[in-house]
Amino acid sequence: MAPPTFAGLSGRPLSMCVSTIATTAFLLFGYDQGVMSGIISSPVFNDYFPETRDATMQGLVTAIYEIGCLIGAVFILAMGDLLGRRRAIIIGGIIMILGTIIQVTPMKGHGQLAQFIIGRIVTGVGNGINTSTVPTYQAECSKTSNRGLLICIEGGIIAFGSLIAYWIDYGASYGPDDLVWRFPIAFQIIFALIFSTVMIWLPDSPRWLLTHERYEEAERTIAALRGYEIDSEETKAERDMILDSIRASGFAGQKSTPVKALFTNGKTQHFRRMLLGASSQFMQQVGGCNAVIYYFPILFQNSIGETHNMAMLLGGVNMIVYSAFATVSWFIIERVGRRKLFLWGTAGQMLSMVLTFACLIPGTPSAAKGAAVGLFTYIASFGATWLPLPWLYPAEISPIKTRAKANAVSTCTNWLFNFFIVMITPIMIDRIGWGTYLFFAVVNGCFFPVLYFFYPETANRSLEEIDIIFAKGNAENMSYVKAAKELPYLSRQEVEAYAIRYGLVDAGSDGVAGREVDVSSEKGSSSEKESSRETENLKM
Numbered sequence: 001m002a003p004p005t006f007a008g009l010s011g012r013p014l015s016m017c018v019s020t021i022a023t024t025a026f027l028l029f030g031y032d033q034g035v036m037s038g039i040i041s042s043p044v045f046n047d048y049f050p051e052t053r054d055a056t057m058q059g060l061v062t063a064i065y066e067i068g069c070l071i072g073a074v075f076i077l078a079m080g081d082l083l084g085r086r087r088a089i090i091i092g093g094i095i096m097i098l099g100t101i102i103q104v105t106p107m108k109g110h111g112q113l114a115q116f117i118i119g120r121i122v123t124g125v126g127n128g129i130n131t132s133t134v135p136t137y138q139a140e141c142s143k144t145s146n147r148g149l150l151i152c153i154e155g156g157i158i159a160f161g162s163l164i165a166y167w168i169d170y171g172a173s174y175g176p177d178d179l180v181w182r183f184p185i186a187f188q189i190i191f192a193l194i195f196s197t198v199m200i201w202l203p204d205s206p207r208w209l210l211t212h213e214r215y216e217e218a219e220r221t222i223a224a225l226r227g228y229e230i231d232s233e234e235t236k237a238e239r240d241m242i243l244d245s246i247r248a249s250g251f252a253g254q255k256s257t258p259v260k261a262l263f264t265n266g267k268t269q270h271f272r273r274m275l276l277g278a279s280s281q282f283m284q285q286v287g288g289c290n291a292v293i294y295y296f297p298i299l300f301q302n303s304i305g306e307t308h309n310m311a312m313l314l315g316g317v318n319m320i321v322y323s324a325f326a327t328v329s330w331f332i333i334e335r336v337g338r339r340k341l342f343l344w345g346t347a348g349q350m351l352s353m354v355l356t357f358a359c360l361i362p363g364t365p366s367a368a369k370g371a372a373v374g375l376f377t378y379i380a381s382f383g384a385t386w387l388p389l390p391w392l393y394p395a396e397i398s399p400i401k402t403r404a405k406a407n408a409v410s411t412c413t414n415w416l417f418n419f420f421i422v423m424i425t426p427i428m429i430d431r432i433g434w435g436t437y438l439f440f441a442v443v444n445g446c447f448f449p450v451l452y453f454f455y456p457e458t459a460n461r462s463l464e465e466i467d468i469i470f471a472k473g474n475a476e477n478m479s480y481v482k483a484a485k486e487l488p489y490l491s492r493q494e495v496e497a498y499a500i501r502y503g504l505v506d507a508g509s510d511g512v513a514g515r516e517v518d519v520s521s522e523k524g525s526s527s528e529k530e531s532s533r534e535t536e537n538l539k540m
Helices: 012-038 043-048 055-083 085-104 112-141 147-172 177-186 189-201 206-211 215-226 233-248 259-263 270-286 289-293 296-304 308-326 328-336 338-360 365-384 389-397 400-432 435-445 447-454 463-475 480-486 492-501 522-539
Strands: none
Touching: 012 055, 012 085, 012 112, 012 147, 012 177, 012 189, 012 215, 012 308, 043 177, 055 085, 055 112, 055 400, 085 112, 085 177, 085 189, 112 147, 112 206, 112 389, 112 400, 147 177, 147 308, 147 328, 147 389, 206 215, 206 233, 206 400, 215 233, 233 400, 233 463, 233 492, 259 270, 259 400, 270 289, 270 389, 270 400, 270 447, 289 365, 289 400, 308 328, 308 365, 328 338, 328 365, 338 365, 338 389, 338 435, 338 447, 389 400, 389 463, 400 435, 435 447, 447 480, 463 480, 463 492
């Protein structure tokens, strides 16, 4: 019997289609992040919306989008478990199209700025829904061996979206007045149409289907994504492992996990895991990334003294650097791991900000060129590390029953502090100049102890193995970083045995355990015999 299909695809082609659509949604996210940077200080845009000549209003018009994103993330926090991943992504795309139409149709003399701001908010709501849902959908549909890579590609593609936006802004700046700002904003409709339309024919996450007790659909989806037959032992084994994880959460049988579940600890450590995901998004934002991405042309005009045209051109070059370095994590994420990339990226960002503020202190044109180098090295460090990691880590660190809500909380954190940073950056540059970059350098330095002492490694772990890490740390009263280091890589059978050992489940799910998962690291292969012996002891 052949594997079941969705959109005529199964196995690797279907998985690639899911990843492509998830990536397209984040390409739109990146485009939206970058599109206003070349428009907000454009003389044509400022003439059409005279209020935007003021630095505070520039910050408001740009940052109000984040308020919409926050509303969208809160919506998923409340409704995500009921809607499902697939329907949420479709709804998010439709809302973004509606918001874009509102943005590009204001008429002068008819409250044009108010309409533009409303359109920004509506578009943000759609993007907030998607950014809260897409990483979870990707994580729950991926294999352990490529989950990190696929979500890093998804996160890294944000840079390519910003790159497209910068160069479309630059090209449109030579066109008629209406083209300068209407066309770059309208262009994003293409991305939204692609992913919201194709999602109609794609499956929902098998983990979401199982939490809603839709067992036949879940088995069909697992078989289609992996290229198995529906009745195969592999399909049953993966289904059983997911069911064990649902039962371990303590909220089995509930179609929507209560918010109070996020604040529980014990063997599942829901609260700690939510904080880990949310803190990664918090640190991404307060580290200064959007102070550079959104306002790169303004930084060059006000801090370094370039013309608007040269600032736009340099902004485009900066986005090429950003995009190139965004691909670095794709090749090293599973080999190097999450912890090291977080730490390396923090060091690069801090030193870049130190270089930037130090070169701006003298106030001379020649020294200011050194500040430009600092901004380029900052965006390179950010693109390679902190750009994708805060989208990957929350999606995998939380257990299945709280994953949607915990991921929504982390996305809310992102958009809340995104708004804060985007709102205050032009004011900080205007009031304290180089002190802005000193502030971000100090903030980045504060990340090191948090990352080193509290962030366990999750590379090459199944989502169910990550549950075992926290159960082990809680049961043995040890650091969760240490628990992750000590726990050997586990096969599917061993995950069930360890879950029983640490009290996550009382007995295995119905069905036959599947084959052992291939372990892609040296650590896993060297510890496999040891963990097998330990499993045998557990069964005796």
